[in-house]
Amino acid sequence: xxxxxxxxxxxxxxxxxxxxxxxxxxxxxxxxxxxxxxxxxxxxxxxxxxxxxxxxxxxxxxxxxxxxxxxxxxxxxxxxxxxxxxxxxx
Amino acid sequence: xxxxxxxxxxxxxxxxxxxxxxxxxxxxxxxxxxxxxxxxxxxxxxxxxxxxxxxxxxxxxxxxxxxxxxxxxxxxxxxxxxxxxxxxxxxxxxxxxxx
Numbered sequence: 325x326x327x328x329x330x331x332x333x334x335x336x337x338x339x340x341x342x343x344x345x346x347x348x349x350x351x352x353x354x355x356x357x358x359x360x361x362x363x364x365x366x367x368x369x370x371x372x373x374x375x376x377x378x379x380x381x382x383x384x385x386x387x388x389x390x391x392x393x394x395x396x397x398x399x400x401x402x403x404x405x406x407x408x409x410x411x412x413x414x
Numbered sequence: 415x416x417x418x419x420x421x422x423x424x425x426x427x428x429x430x431x432x433x434x435x436x437x438x439x440x441x442x443x444x445x446x447x448x449x450x451x452x453x454x455x456x457x458x459x460x461x462x463x464x465x466x467x468x469x470x471x472x473x474x475x476x477x478x479x480x481x482x483x484x485x486x487x488x489x490x491x492x493x494x495x496x497x498x499x500x501x502x503x504x505x506x507x508x509x510x511x512x513x
Contacts, residue, residue: 331446331502332499333499333502334470338495350499364446366416366470375503376503384475387476388479395484397480397491397493398476399415399474399477
């Protein structure tokens with residue numbers, strides 16, 4: 325899984341049918357020190373995350389597992405909202 | 415998924431027989447201000463996207479999760495056409511390390 329910050333929302337009415345009803349959010353990947361890592365991606369939201377929230381997301385075809393459909397062309401899904409991060413050492 | 419814009423089509427007659435009937439569109443990656451980046455990807459269309467439309471592309475094995483692309487040698491599929499994009503959290507990004 326990867327850490328990220330929700331930075332925006334995407335609206336797409338014309339999409340693959342099994343994606344109906346799912347919100348798609350813009351996520352800026354970050355590291356454990358909340359620093360940006362590379363460019364933003366789009367992830368499906370399965371936990372009700374909002375803009376500004378720190379989340380973690382799963383990628384590849386595992387991203388389809390949280391959805392209650394058997395097939396969906398999704399390669400990133402938000403699966404958790406972070407309460408806190410505790411880094412002990414470098 | 416990545417944000418992109420359909421900029422063209424790839425025609426190919428000699429190809430893997432599993433790819434017969436696939437429509438290959440060229441998608442250029444976009445940044446959040448819709449500005450084109452360098453990278454492009456060849457993606458199979460699954461939602462009727464046309465040239466000039468802003469789309470989302472799913473890549474890797476997830477691209478085979480559609481009725482048409484199932485069990486085919488395809489790792490990028492256009493799965494949404496973007497209507498609107500709203501970037502609410504604007505902050506000078508503190509670039510840590512280039513991935």
